[in-house]
Amino acid sequence: MDMLIAPERLELAEAVRDFLSGTHGPEVLRRLDAGPNRDPALWQGLVEMGLTGLLVPEEHGGLGMGLLDAALIARECGRVALAEPLVESAFVAVPWLVAQGDTSDLATIARGERRIAPAHRLNGAVADGEGAALDSIDPLRRLTTLPADASDDALLLDLGALMAAAQLVGLAEAMLDQAVEYSKIRTQFGQPVGGFQAIKHKLADVAVALEFARPVLWRAAQALDDGIASAAVHVSHAKVAATDAAYLAAESAIQVHGAMGYTYEVDLHFWMKRAWALGGAWGSRAFHLNRIDAAVIGGPHPIGPENTFA
Amino acid sequence: MDLTYTPRQQAFRAEVRAWLKAHVAAEPLLTLECEQGYHQHVAWERQLASGNWGMVTWPEAYGGRGLDLIEWLIFEEEYWSAGAPLRVNQNGIFLLGPTIMEYGTEEQKARFLTPMAAGEVIWAQAWSEPGAGSDMAAIKTTAYRDGDHYVINGQKTWSSRASFADWGFGLFRTEEGSQRHKGLSFILFDLNTPGVTRRPIRQLHGHPGFAELFFDDVRVPVDNRLSGEGDGWKVAMATAGFERGLMLRSPGRFQATARRLVELFRQHERDASPAAREAVAKAWMDTQAYAYNTYAVAAKIMAGGSIGAEASLNKIFWSELDRAMHRTAMQLLGAAAELRHFADGRVNDWLEGYMFSLSGPIYAGSNEIQRNITAERLLDMPRVGAG
Known part of the structure; x- marks a missing residue:
């Protein structure tokens, strides 16, 4: 029994915190709000940190880490109100695909070339999905209609x-x-x-x-x-x-x-x-x-x- | 992070459970705030000690078992789950004991810890004075040096257990003319020393759970001082840290209350409001959150860390949680809430517990003081004016 979060896990989260506070400050939020609210350069930065592959198993080109590591980093994403759809693609869709044994997209997800917008019926909408745009009060959220094949898993x-x-x-x-x-x-x-x-x-x-x-x-x-x-x-x-x-x-x-x-x-x-x-x-x-x-x-x-x- | 118990920890849990099953009386004891109940609880402390369960984390040399904080939490979980009595010596074992462990000399450890773990000496605390409550640095009671003794004069109040206990500990002003946090010393004294007068104070429930203490030329050996002369504030803050932090209120106590509340809710489900239902679910959530946090703090301490001003967050949380759970129970009981004994003769524990829970946000530093500490020391907000 040990509820201590291992120091190396915290160090990774702190590195992400440092990176995000340096690249995703309030001025970035304002810039994104005034423009198209997504920025390929910001996404590329997250990819280069290895975050898109955090939960992808090593044999598919990822870091093979666990949900606690992902939760620690998702907290950092919340701390900077991250606009890019990292969390739902890399920390929600990836472990779900892995659990289902569906490994076909994992390598491209890890490389940041593909993003998955997980659609669940309970949500009634999808963030960063393919459907028609919905009008969220959150200026940096890209909410879209739920596809017909949304999961109820x-x-x-x-x-x-x-x-x-x-x-x-x-x-x-x-x-x-x-x-x-x-x-x-x-x-x-x-x-x-x-x-x-x-x-x-x-x-x-x-x-x-x-x-x-x-x-x-x-x-x-x-x-x-x-x-x-x-x-x-x-x-x-x-x-x-x-x-x-x-x-x-x-x-x-x-x-x-x-x-x-x-x-x-x-x-x-x-x-x-x-x-x-x-x-x-x-x-x-x-x-x-x-x-x-x-x-x-x-x-x-x-x-x-x-x-x-x- | 590993949220499973080792085989050794599971075996320890089974051992604790078996001993408590064999020794905890089916009939609850009288309240420890009345004289007869106090003596019943002292007898229970001695029974615990006979099984070497007085304070499991202490070194074997002082009557403990030399166990770690996880094992202590397991012991506490089983203790509260078994419905075992309140610890009449909590001022000693949870507050003074750890303080002596940190600041006492070897001679003091041998002299005070062993009878404490054995339940032979029951301790009262003597912090507050009529003019020094939340503002504890306003202490006026003096203990001036006379050869190898201190001579104590003044008055303490709200002294828990002092109506019946054997010994007391508190802060006294040892330097003439000193102000505020300076010139205070932490002194232990026999409550039966000539010149000590105890005046029991009736509490909300009608029993004398605390007392006023009057000191009239009370002579106490200098050897009874913990740490250096004038170091009292620092030592007292360590004691307060134990009180607000890990030891005094282990999660098992509140988890047991939450379980009883769920059972009470099930009995009253037909008449209960949706708000009561949510409050009951919240009782489970908050007691679990408190338990996880305690396990996390224990792990941090075992890894060489320490608990600082976070202790204030704990104190706010457990005291307001305890009050909320008992309030919910009072509302579920409806017209029966006011009964001291139910029609079948059982004590209305919810009423007694509710009254006790009202003291939680006041004692061990009022929650207003804890919120000040949180804001100033954890959030680094500005200190302006008093406090």
């Missing part, structure tokens, strides 16, 4: 929900950081507003929500990677915890920014809108809460102190 849903949860945690962390920074520079009544306890306590609550969403996320990633029977319950737990943390972070951050937070000019809205999108995608809060309810209250999932890792 349970594993695909769990992978999508897990990676959405991971991005939501990163989005929430970024929004908390932005609110903290703003609270230090905005002065009223002769002091930074971050010195007021009303502001401190609001943001402390976000820190609490995140502190207790992260280990749920790691546990869900490991459970799905291990393929344990109860993995779906843990994925649902992660999705609910991450969604709640992200909504709390977004509402707290806009409040701390005051009227500035309500403008298009302050970058916060990119993160907030992505949180709204991913909070509803891959199973709504109600869907995941119902799955937990059915297992824990109405069903046979073992609970109590001796069943922490059931």
Whole structure:
């Protein structure tokens, strides 16, 4: 029993964080928003980092890593509100294809030449798909209509929900950081507003929500990677915890920014809108809460102190 | 990351489970906040010690088993799952014990830890004063040096267990004219020393769970000071870290409450609101989240890390979670919530637990203080004014 995330896994995620913070800052979000909102150069950078092949087995030209590694990196993608469709192609579609034994596209996916837009019926739409464009509030999301052959596969849903949860945690962390920074520079009544306890306590609550969403996320990633029977319950737990943390972070951050937070000019809205999108995608809060309810209250999932890792 | 137990850990779990099954009484003890219940709980501490279960992480030399934090968590899980009694010596074993382990001399370790693990000496804590609650650095009670003794004068309050306990520990001002965090020392004292007067305080539930302590020229040997003279604040912060952090409230306690809440919900399902249903599901989610986080912190400590201001996040989370679970139960019970005993004679544990849960966000540093610490030390927000 060891819940420590190995240092080498964290080092990889930190390298991705450094790369993204250097190449995908707020100015990039604004540039993409003003233009075609996808950029081949950014995609190429992700490919060169090896991220498109992160979960592709080594014999197909990938790095052969696990879902926990992918969740750690998906969180980093959330942290910068990444526009490119890396997570759903490389961390959702790839492990699903691998699980089905469908290896034909893996090498081209790893090389970044092919992207898969996983379509699940529960979503009602596809991000970066082939269908007609839909109008998302998220200016950097390319939402399209669901194809007729969309899947209703349970594993695909769990992978999508897990990676959405991971991005939501990163989005929430970024929004908390932005609110903290703003609270230090905005002065009223002769002091930074971050010195007021009303502001401190609001943001402390976000820190609490995140502190207790992260280990749920790691546990869900490991459970799905291990393929344990109860993995779906843990994925649902992660999705609910991450969604709640992200909504709390977004509402707290806009409040701390005051009227500035309500403008298009302050970058916060990119993160907030992505949180709204991913909070509803891959199973709504109600869907995941119902799955937990059915297992824990109405069903046979073992609970109590001796069943922490059931 | 490996979320499976080793065969050795599984065998340890089976051993704990078997011992508790053989020793935990079917009839619950009286509350440890009343005199008779206190003595029942002391007897239970001694029974635990007879099986060498007093504090499994401590070295064998002090009555422990020299086990690691994962094994401690397994012990705690089984302990709470078995419905075993509250630990009347928690101030000692969870707070003072680890502090002595870190700051005590070899002589102090031998003198205090062994009887603590054995349940022979039960400890009270003496932090707060009438003018020093959340603002603990405002402590006024003095302990001035007179030869090889300190002479204590002043008053402590909200001193948990002090109505019946044997010994106490707390912070005292040892340097005349010193201010705030300076000039304080961490001193252990026998509650039966001449000059100590205990005045029990009735708590919400009617029992004297804490007491006021009056010190009138109380002579305490200098050997009872932990760490250096004037180092008290640093030592007390370590104790507070243990209190808010890993040890005081292990997840098993809350997971057991969540399981009872699910059972209660099933009994009341027909009359329950959708909001209650969500609150019950959330109880499972949050107690699990707390458990995962504790396992992660334990792994971090075992890998050589430490727990810092994150302890404040823990304290906010478990105390508000405990209150929320008991509130949900009170609402599910409806008209029966007010009964101290149900019609069949059973104690209404939900009511007793709800009353106790209301103290959680207050003791061990109020949650307002914890939110300040979170904002200032973890989020690096500006410190302005008091606090």
